[in-house]
Amino acid sequence: METSEPTGPITDEWIEQHFDHLSPELAREFHPTLARARSRCPVTRSDQYGGFWVTTRYEDVLRIAQDWQTFSSELGITVPNNGPTMKILPVTIDPPLQRTFKRLINTQFTPAKVGPWEEPTRALVNRLIDAFIERGECDFMADFARPFPGLAFFDLALHAPADDFEEVNGYAMQAALPHLPESRESMMKLARWIGALVERRRAEGPRGDVVDAVLGAEIEGRPITTAEVVGTVQLLVLGGLETTAGVLGAAMLRFCAQPEIPALLRERPDLIPAAVEELLRLDGSFICIGRTTRHDTEIDGHQVKAGEPVILYWASANRDEVEFPDPDTFDLDRTSNRHIAFGAGPHRCVGSNLARMNLRVALEEIVRRLDDIKLRPGVDIGFHSTFNRAPHTVPITFTPVARDGG
Incomplete structure (x- = not known):
């Protein structure tokens, strides 16, 4: 694989x-590097991995995401890498077939469907906080950010055994890093686990959930295949675990660096929904996606040939100075926040309602129960940043108090 790792500062x-x-190096200098790209070369062609285009400006990213007729997901969702090539549905297919699969899962994640999950979600959040609040310290990623969305999703959306969560979460974490050699094997292990879950669910009675909706689907007049079932559930697992964890981890880092933010939200919990949107804009963990051109086209005057891959950086678009004045500032008074942290176009994330609810409930309880939050000094946080971005570890201290209920 042809690579060009910078030996010093990124040039x-x-x-x-x-x-x-x-x-x-990009993972370490992520947002500053994307800001330089927007300024110097908002559309550029890299010579890595056989060549691909990089787009970093809001206007271009949004237009490409909406133009599936020109920029295809089916022809290649990523630039060449060591990752799996199996189809994860419906994100690796284009309309009109993509719409058929997306409708299956869209109906299961509407506000009306997600609303009843709020109470059990809040109970889970508080159980997790109870496990460490008396210590006055924790690794926020290991103790809260990573287990929370997965445990909630397993219980409320998939009705999967909680005992399987740790194993599956490990697969999902590795599968989200396609540059690692173990990524492909982790994706295959995840597929096998989903296959076993699906067979178990076939033998059980219906629960009226998303797994039932997928199992009973008809695709273009025929029953859905087992491979299609696995591919669709795989998207839900990958999208439901690591992405929300990444946003929570980045939010906690921001709270430690800017303690006035949790202080304000503790005093004004009515501002938390707006805070969720600003945190998604600034630190959304779904950072980029790939497309491949169906035919010769142009992006901002650059001639792009048929078959060339293009990477769209949502994370850069969400900090574009043209769309968001003072883009690096956490600002609850923005008159417009048209962020695209959940993507855009026909492939926009189906789980946005669930993610927003999870983030809101988590932040409500975190600012209510944790005070004087500080990042433990001298620790290398580290980030993984390929198509999702999350800190490896967020060790924090806070004022120890008794668990809720004594």
């Missing part, structure tokens, strides 16, 4: 000609 030449989305 303008690297950004303009050798951009490598898998680079650990």
